Amino acid sequence: MRLGFIGLGVMGRPMALHLLQAGHQVAVWARRSVSCEPLLAAGALHCASAAAVAGYAEVVFTMVTAGADVEHLTLGADGLLAGFAPGSILVDMSTIAPQTAHSLAERLSRSGVDMLDAPVSGGEQGAIAATLAIMVGGKAAVLERVRPLFALLGRSVVHVGGHGAGQVAKVCNQMLMVAAIQAVAEALHLSRAAGADPARVRQALAGGSAGSRVLEVMGGKMVDRDFVAGVEARLHHKDYRIVIGEAHRLGIPLPVAAQVDQQLNALMAMGWGRADTASLLRVLEAGGECS
Amino acid sequence: MKIGFIGLGIMGRPMALNLLHGGHPLTVWARRAESMQPLLDAGADAAASPAEVAKGVDVVISMVADAPDVEQVMLGERGVASAGRSGLIAVDMSTIRPAAARDIGTRLLAQGIDFLDAPVSGGEVGAIAGTLSIMVGGTVSAFDRARPAFACMGRNIVHVGDAGAGQVAKAANQIVTGVGVLTVAEALNFAARSGVDPARVREALLGGFAYSKILENHGQRMLDRNFKPGFKSWMHQKDMNIVMQSAHELGLCLPVSAATAQMYNAMVGSGLGEEDSIAILKLLERLSGGERET
Numbered sequence: 001m002r003l004g005f006i007g008l009g010v011m012g013r014p015m016a017l018h019l020l021q022a023g024h025q026v027a028v029w030a031r032r033s034v035s036c037e038p039l040l041a042a043g044a045l046h047c048a049s050a051a052a053v054a055g056y057a058e059v060v061f062t063m064v065t066a067g068a069d070v071e072h073l074t075l076g077a078d079g080l081l082a083g084f085a086p087g088s089i090l091v092d093m094s095t096i097a098p099q100t101a102h103s104l105a106e107r108l109s110r111s112g113v114d115m116l117d118a119p120v121s122g123g124e125q126g127a128i129a130a131t132l133a134i135m136v137g138g139k140a141a142v143l144e145r146v147r148p149l150f151a152l153l154g155r156s157v158v159h160v161g162g163h164g165a166g167q168v169a170k171v172c173n174q175m176l177m178v179a180a181i182q183a184v185a186e187a188l189h190l191s192r193a194a195g196a197d198p199a200r201v202r203q204a205l206a207g208g209s210a211g212s213r214v215l216e217v218m219g220g221k222m223v224d225r226d227f228v229a230g231v232e233a234r235l236h237h238k239d240y241r242i243v244i245g246e247a248h249r250l251g252i253p254l255p256v257a258a259q260v261d262q263q264l265n266a267l268m269a270m271g272w273g274r275a276d277t278a279s280l281l282r283v284l285e286a287g288g289e290c291s
Numbered sequence: 292m293k294i295g296f297i298g299l300g301i302m303g304r305p306m307a308l309n310l311l312h313g314g315h316p317l318t319v320w321a322r323r324a325e326s327m328q329p330l331l332d333a334g335a336d337a338a339a340s341p342a343e344v345a346k347g348v349d350v351v352i353s354m355v356a357d358a359p360d361v362e363q364v365m366l367g368e369r370g371v372a373s374a375g376r377s378g379l380i381a382v383d384m385s386t387i388r389p390a391a392a393r394d395i396g397t398r399l400l401a402q403g404i405d406f407l408d409a410p411v412s413g414g415e416v417g418a419i420a421g422t423l424s425i426m427v428g429g430t431v432s433a434f435d436r437a438r439p440a441f442a443c444m445g446r447n448i449v450h451v452g453d454a455g456a457g458q459v460a461k462a463a464n465q466i467v468t469g470v471g472v473l474t475v476a477e478a479l480n481f482a483a484r485s486g487v488d489p490a491r492v493r494e495a496l497l498g499g500f501a502y503s504k505i506l507e508n509h510g511q512r513m514l515d516r517n518f519k520p521g522f523k524s525w526m527h528q529k530d531m532n533i534v535m536q537s538a539h540e541l542g543l544c545l546p547v548s549a550a551t552a553q554m555y556n557a558m559v560g561s562g563l564g565e566e567d568s569i570a571i572l573k574l575l576e577r578l579s580g581g582e583r584e585t
Binding site: 237240241244247248250251252254255258259261262263265268269 | 528532535536538539541542543544545546549550552553554556557558559560561564
């Protein structure tokens with residue numbers, strides 16, 4: 001199939017490679033053309049604009065940072081919309097606000113273009129290993145057309161609901177995961193302050209009902225004091241703005257998420273935005289130093 | 292001084308009336324024509340658009356709901372800027388994000404229009420009595436020129452700093468009042484659920500270090516169970532959202548404001564949005580095992 005892929009960062013690059021290696025033709029474009037090079041070396045086709053990618057491909061994937069990027073990429077000058085033929089499909093795998101995904105899908109449908117919001121969980125490792133969890137919003141029939149492609153990128157593909165529903169699931173995913181990272185950081189911080197070895201505490205907890213993936217992976221990084229990103233904390237900070245924005249929009253209380261958000265703000269202020277979110281432990285430790 | 296006024300709601304209407312009473316010729320515009328009638332009856336002129344308001348005045352004031360509205364009336368189609376009147380002073384008295392105010396100010400300045408952000412505190416009562424607190428951001432020269440207009444509407448008029456500084460002060464004001472109303476409600480609910488008369492507790496606290504205007508005024512209205520607005524809780528929810536959005540942009544830890552914002556979310560979501568922000572007491576009562584009979 002003729003595919004397009006825009007957004008060749010830490011996540012996008014391995015994902016686009018999987019599509020290419022499965023025998024699909026993949027057209028790419030990036031603002032900085034140097035980002036395209038690993039893909040071109042593997043046989044991808046270079047386009048001069050997003051519109052050209054859309055003109056070439058039946059299905060275009062986007063994997064960029066923020067809602068504004070997706071909007072600009074789609075609706076801006078020389079954007080995807082300018083190149084899409086009716087019947088094309090846009091699959092946005094970025095993490096953006098559900099509302100933004102919803103309104104983009106509506107805008108595209110007026111031009112006969114279908115859209116899926118399909119954010120992922122699993123991080124860089126999951127992207128490389130093709131084991132991502134993919135959460136899909138949009139029409140079931142469109143998902144069925146794209147499903148064979150998703151199968152090349154991830155292990156779990158769940159059709160959550162209509163346009164924006166994939167992003168709702170992703171919001172929940174981020175809310176739970178970062179809150180869990182904060183909880184693990186607090187537990188390990190308490191352990192150390194109380195004179196117990198955090199590594200042993202983590203080991204003891206792993207077997208019981210507090211055991212979790214976050215305790216295992218992020219707790220491990222905290223114990224090792226390895227704060228090199230995995231996922232950069234600034235991205236979780238960005239996602240939490242969506243969480244808190246949704247709480248406001250829907251008129252629902254999210255008291256724990258609101259507190260986690262404040263710890264993320266503090267993390268950003270301390271200059272750890274490009275470090276791992278395990279740095280939430282360091283925020284707690286910094287608070288202790290003040291007193 | 293010829294003044295234009297855009298946005299004649301609960302706050303805007305009495306503020307505009309006070310400008311008229313102060314002897315300033317006034318031109319008004321509102322999205323809904325019927326909102327203009329009380330002002331026209333009092334001697335104001337009607338305009339067909341914000342641009343037309345801007346044509347014949349020295350100062351144009353907006354008092355609308357949120358940043359997109361300000362942007363629309365100032366910079367949109369048939370907006371204030373499209374009148375092409377350089378030397379005009381545009382004053383926005385709505386409560387919007389500081390960053391949005393700075394952006395609007397910069398864009399107006401590029402068209403030769405001076406901008407002041409001048410949000411207010413004091414509510415409908417203060418607007419009617421002409422006793423608002425006005426917090427102003429922008430250049431000193433624009434502030435000095437607009438001061439006679441401010442003097443008709445408010446009593447405590449402070450030039451806080453450059454463009455956006457007025458909105459920063461207003462956001463800080465909303466932190467103190469938003470959190471303050473919640474803490475007074477928590478204290479009175481705590482007293483009542485502990486089997487002690489909350490009216491006596493309020494009275495006892497008024498003499499000490501916990502004294503505040505909010506304990507005095509809002510506290511009394513909580514005891515009276517008078518939930519009529521006043522200041523509607525959906526507006527406080529909006530303002531807390533401005534605070535939290537700014538905290539996100541700046542990388543600021545505001546744990547108490549964050550908790551308070553969630554309580555206002557819950558109020559709006561559970562149908563208390565149109566009631567005064569003191570109805571947060573009802574929410575606390577529900578969360579504490581049932582609302583008191585009113």
